[in-house]
Amino acid sequence: MNDFLPDALRNGESRTVEFKAELPKESAKWIKSIVAFANGAGGSLVVGVNNKREVTGIPKSVDLFELKDSIADTIGQMCTPQIIPDISAETVDGKQLLLIQVYPGAATPYYIKSEGKERGTYIRLGATTRKADWATLDELTNRGRNCFYDELPYSNIPVTDDDVASLCRVLSGQAKFEITKKDLYNLHVIRKEDGKDTATNAYAILLGKHDFTSRIQCARFRGTDRVFFLDKKEYEGPLCEQVDLAYKFVLNYLSMAVEINGLVHDEKYELPVAAIRELIINAAIHRNYQMSSSIQVAVYDDRVEISSPGSLYGTLTLEEAVNGRSAIRNRTLARVFEKIGMVEGWGSGLKRIIAMSREYGIEPPEFQEIGDLLRVNFYRPTYKDNKTTQETTQETTQETTLKLNDSQKLIVSYIQKNPAATRAEMARNIAGITEDGIKYNLKILQKNNVIKHVGSTKKGQWIVTGAAE
Template identity: 40%
Template sequence: MKSKGKEKGTYVRVGGTSRLADPEKIRELEYEGERVSWDEQICINYPVTEAAVKKLCRDINRYRKEMQEIRENAGTRPRVTRTQLINWNVLKKRENGYLASNAFALLTGKYFHYSKTQCAVFAGTERGEFIDKQEYDGPLYEQIENAYSFVLRNIRRSARVEGLVRKEKYELPPAAIREMIINAQCHRNFLDSSCVQVALYDDRLEVTSPGGLCFGLTLEEAMSGRSKQRNRVIAEVFNQIGLIEAWGTGLRNIRRAAAAYHLPEPEFIEMPETFRVNLFRKGIAEKVDYSAGIIAEDSEEIRRSFGENSEEFRGNFGGTSEELRRNFGEASEEFRENFREKQEELNDTQKKIIQLLSTDGSRTAAELSEKIGITRRSIEMNIRNLKDRGILVRHGPAKGGYWEVKKQK
């Protein structure tokens, strides 16, 4: 409404209502009209150092390597250098050097004080008493990994036997958790000085992103797969890393993951200045009983859970007695011993972690990530596994403590 001026005459549609646009929304509309995004704008006075450029390239290459190992069809991509950062508009090349975009600042430092991820566990189903809380800043991809690890640390998990393999299962699908946090960071409005919030309640995981849906995109369109990028440079980098796909599949992936876990339908809530996703936990009465599938720790529990002789084992695991004898031994005692040994094998990453911590127990997850060449998230998951198995013992606080490697029998 021109007669009221820009500040009092600009309205936006949210759901079924029209609302007066706040200054941040007006600025976003102006960027939209110019067909540019905020994250590709030059970040005045933010330095472009050789160390920061090298670290960003190194981290992107590390993520790519991990995605290549996880996804069979990921393919091999060329190593990222400064040239790719320029092509993606992360850096701006000038005659006298390079200028940083806002995206470069978000991916390399703590320049924007509100670029944080606040994580909390609450008692009950409403915000009130804190059980645990953390705040993460720094590069966006590190915030994602830290928030993801925070959630995994604070939800239930169980161990099951599938065939001859011990598998751990979280109560919520990790793929959905990760997708929720990535989407919140990738599509948030950085003109809004709020933080991304990840809250865990007794009944749900709630992830809130500042800014609502990208202008011109309805919830129905987003659910159907239509994609519109608010932060084009961040989205390009995340796509190159393998964190997202440029096909608008994020929300549908969350729904599919929840359905695969037989969870209630996730809730997607569009509010005037925020967008929220709720992933519901199973109620106490609905929790799956995994007790029969948990790997037994001693011979008595193994006999009780899986049977005393090879005939009972065969009934539980399938296959022929000849195959069982050939693979695991002639007698049931030999079977049990070999079965236990198979479950206790260390993977290559765990062996490297043990080797490094044996020489210096004060090494951090970030240092181990750098040494081994995989993400911090993978390091933390392997450390948690080693800790649960009694191979690693933590002494002292999170900051300033150290790891002790127990001698393996």
Template identity: 35%
Template sequence: MTIEEIKKGETEKLEFKREIPSKDSKLMKTVVAFSNRHGGRIVFGVDDETHEIIGIENEKVFRLMDALANMISETIEPQVVPRITFETIEDKTIVIVEIVEGQNQPYFLKAEGISDGVYIRVAATTRKAEYEKVKELMLWGERKSYDKIFEKHEAVSEESALHLCHAIEKYNKKNPVTLANLTSWGLLKEEDGKLFPSIAFRLLETGDIHFAQVQCGVFRGTDKVYFIDRKEYSGPIYEQIENAYNFVLQHINIGAKIEGLYRRDIPEIPEEAIRELIVNAVMHRNYLAHSYIQVCIYDDRLEITSPGGLYGGLTLEEMLQGSSSIRNELIADTFLRMGIVEKWGTGIKRIADLCREHGLDEVEYSATDFCFTSTIRRTRKDLFEPVVPKTSSELPDNDRINDRISDRLHDNDRINNGDDRLNDRINLSESEKQIFSEIEKNPFVRTEELASLTGVSMPTVNRAVKALREKGFISREGSKKSGHWLVLAQNQENNK
């Protein structure tokens, strides 16, 4: 531990305490959160607000270390074994509790049980894990992939199963695919002469899993206030990829290169990079999360956000170096067989090379426990021709199909594009924009956390939340304690 680290303040993996209180449940929640994430350190003898080194009295150091070890052992399950040491900085003694990422997740407080006692780390704060996060941690602890699970579900028809066989054949254009293949790969299982689907089969074929959708939107300016166009794509996830990919191509600028007697269109963002990022979002998202993949086009960037952060202890640095941790193993296997992906772990480097060759800045990646975001800056858009939106007759078949599926959005699009008075009614104040932005990033954020994240008072937060709900931007699903926000800006029905 260095003075420089202390001066930088608390982080996702670092917390300060002046001294150890007696039976501090908040302290134990942080130990649980570190065990359920990438680990971390708790430093005693440092003021968490001023970062001043207070120190621990020498005669109390070893007593403190013993008390910490006993408290952790007595209050947390499964067993957490911390590394507890002390150091001298500026002639003052500090005690450091180092927690490594646990291998038997989820960890929880014994007194609260596994249903209520699981905590995770969000930025520099500790918070209770929602049900979906607890379930994912349980699967990780059991080394299971959610998409391989066969939940209670009605049998699927042979016709439906054969449809997926033909879809895989169409993509790979190599070997025929049979029902026996789907069973041997784990997509289906046969019981009493009936075929039952895995989660992966349902995602690839039936499309009946709620929130397994891609929302696409084009916005005027650089934030999510004014829609220019939007679509929601459901159905088989490989079709969602194609539809989202085509949506982006329809709404970015196009340049041209003359090759001999022919003109070749060149999008401002490499097509392969767009497709790769969308594939990654669909393949690696957390399908337990109650939120959608969002593909957003702004004046200055393309932004793709996928529910669920990096999986299995993988860090952003490791990902950028080519490492990968597969959240949905069966979907990844199937995409590999279909030729949608070529090889695991190579996409990030390929995207970087494509953007570099195209003269674009490096892709920006960010990750939290709740989402993963990829951003490509539109730094060369002025070199390309303005996009001319295509009519529905010019779109690929999948787009026309999804136009029919999204009929309920069609009227709203016309209202939003044709009536400027609507934009006047949904104009947001600066505090409302800040609150809305934080809710978009984390639909599970609590109102008291919004005050801390935005730096505004609780009365201002409450007024902004009330205004956003009245204007139809957000709604609440579930209780105040365990519920979450629904972002409704893409469906302006409440704003009419």
């Protein structure tokens, strides 16, 4: 038996596996999956297995040699550019199967001739085959030409001295050394065409002036689903600044404890912050900027979730990505972020994040392809100990005290000056925190004896006990 089949039968259909009990008489119904495999990471169509993973087999009355020839001929006649599959007969539990293996294509987009390029181009999204939308078709076309979207000209804005100076200032601030206009040329952020400076998509994205939604949306939700907002922010502007602001947003809602070991005070977040930052940077570099949706960073009681528009690029699979292989969707952005020191090297990001998590003593993040987006779930270890708070509550022999986040510091400061303040009053006067956010943080502060409320709800007062750092 082919080594691939046991795993396929155990794991079921996926981006690279599809089962058919038999080939439909209408060839287009299965040819579209052949096209989709060629446009992506390759894949295998297994004939003789139903969608419940039951091996039904191909009737022994069928001449497999004739069937193989017929399949190869149909693929050759119906698909363009040419797709050459590897078709083999296999036996499982005494039953005949056909395995049609398709390799990743370099001449994308592949499509069904009779339907034309715009209507006949298909891709795999998870375990389903879908028609490519215009953004995906455009990306496939660029890939087939060995072009990168972020390096293509962007005609909607001119290259001005003010914008160049602003971008160089932002990049220099990150790099800790001077980035000049010459560097922007060398990195292909700006191009010369007919003696004139021409903007690229990367130039517009880095400046935060791209037409498409190149922004990062952040939210803190109560509980473990997207029902009740406690806080939300949307960051625009230069891409590097968006990354920094999103990173700070997450840190503001992570628990942090001060561990006292003798004379040494160690401060430690519940999740490795370097890994959080790298995940946000990866999303900014590798997202599909031709899609109109935004990067979304969500903090829940049990996890930090980062969703990036666009599935894995090109022929890359999830297994390959977590093992260190990389496929660069935005080559210029990757070069810029490497130049300014925000990433260490291409292809090592996810593998390094997994290593950082293990060194930290926690489970590595969960990586998922969900439709046309890539999602990372970083589970919070404190949730196992207390499902409703953001504090670190590990039972150790070390003494711990609550480390206040920025929102909690603002609330405590306001209460010290206005002990009779209500939640509504705090929400009106403390910038950036909703009334739900006030309520949520007050609960944490009270539970940890940082503050307490005495008297009635309407006429009572807040008292700060000082049991925090």
